[in-house]
Amino acid sequence: MPRPSDPVLQRVACPRFTGALPSRGDRVGTGIAMADSCGDVIQVQVQIGSDVSIAAARHKTYGCGQAIGAAEMVCELVEGRTVAEARLLDAETVARKLKTTDLHAVRVAVSALLLALDATSGQ
Numbered sequence: 223m224p225r226p227s228d229p230v231l232q233r234v235a236c237p238r239f240t241g242a243l244p245s246r247g248d249r250v251g252t253g254i255a256m257a258d259s260c261g262d263v264i265q266v267q268v269q270i271g272s273d274v275s276i277a278a279a280r281h282k283t284y285g286c287g288q289a290i291g292a293a294e295m296v297c298e299l300v301e302g303r304t305v306a307e308a309r310l311l312d313a314e315t316v317a318r319k320l321k322t323t324d325l326h327a328v329r330v331a332v333s334a335l336l337l338a339l340d341a342t343s344g345q
């Protein structure tokens with residue numbers, strides 16, 4: 223098994239986006255996705271601000287280091303962006319930022335993000 227990339231290791235050592243967002247009275251959407259291959263489970267939550275931008279993004283990840291790195295990077299990349307911009311985020315972009323070619327966990331993190339964004343619409 224290859225050594226994780228430095229950006230992945232940094233995020234495993236010092237995660238900045240773990241946790242949950244308060245859901246009561248706020249526009250918070252939650253998405254949960256799982257990897258069939260290794261069982262990684264990633265929950266992503268996004269809070270939409272008074273405009274259409276993402277005021278906060280948080281994750282809870284049960285899985286391998288790649289999964290934690292991927293969830294951290296997804297939250298990092300979408301916080302402050304608009305919902306429309308966040309919907310364009312793809313696994314290849316996240317993997318490039320993480321300097322990894324391992325897409326399994328990145329795909330789970332992006333799926334969880336999209337589900338969270340879907341869950342905010344209509345609120």
Ligand SMILES: [Zn+2]
Binds near residue numbers: 261262285289
């Ligand atoms: Zn994994």
